[in-house]
Amino acid sequence: MNVRLYVLQRASAAVMAPLLLIHLGVIFYASRRGLSASDILARTRGSLFWGAFYATLVVAAATHAAIGVRVVASEWTRWHGGMLEALMWACGLLLAALGLTAVAAVVLV
Amino acid sequence: MNGKRGEPNTGGHRRDPLWLAAWLHRISGLALAAFLPLHFLVFALVLSSKAALDGFLRWTANPAVKVAEAGLVFLLTLHLLGGIRILLLENLPWFAGHKQLVAGALLTASMLALVFLVRAA
Helix, strand or coil, X not given: CCHHHHHHHHHHHHHXXXXXXXXXXXXXXXXXXXCCHHXXXXXXXXXXXXXXXXXXXXXXXXXXXXXXXXXXXXXXXXXXXXXXXXXXXXXXXXXXXXXXXXXXXXXCC | CXXXXXXXXXXXXXXXXXXXXXXXXXXXXXXXXXXXXHHHHHHHHHHCCHHHHHHHHHXXXXXXXXXXXXXXXXXXXXXXXHHHHHHHHHHCCCCXXXXXXXXXXXXXXXXXXXXXXXXXX
């Protein structure tokens, strides 16, 4: 892992840490009496705050996970060079695309 | 951790709690990365219809799914607290007590998962 990826990995972790503490709180609060689409959408639909919150979390998580998967693959497999780069980008882009689609679905639609 | 100078590495470091913590951090991170696409796809169900999301959420009331969700709460909490410990380790002067922090993270993650399960029951 080069310095750029190391800094990105730690910076994304630092961004995510407080957001995940809030996310854990929301999980416990929202699941207190069972989840329903109406409950979720009542909180998120049209909300600039939750839209920005979850979009930031998705981008940070996609960055963090992609670099993390690259690190683990470099340690546990014989993959190297371009294969690791391809794995990292595929993982990051997939998570970012799916995550931002999910955020748009619960905030904008 | 790695045996004395000149002696072969017998793998003793693998019994060190901090090595276990690093291993758990990687395993929990991989598991969470594998789970995230499914998590996102569930919320994207709203794009087809609200009823589709409701149908899936009703399925999650299944006790086996609740146990799996408690497992995810455990993994997320463990990875989060383990990550905070790594950030502290790398950005603050060295301090004793990292093994206690690892034990605390395991205990907190287990307790939160248990509380989640009890509330869901």
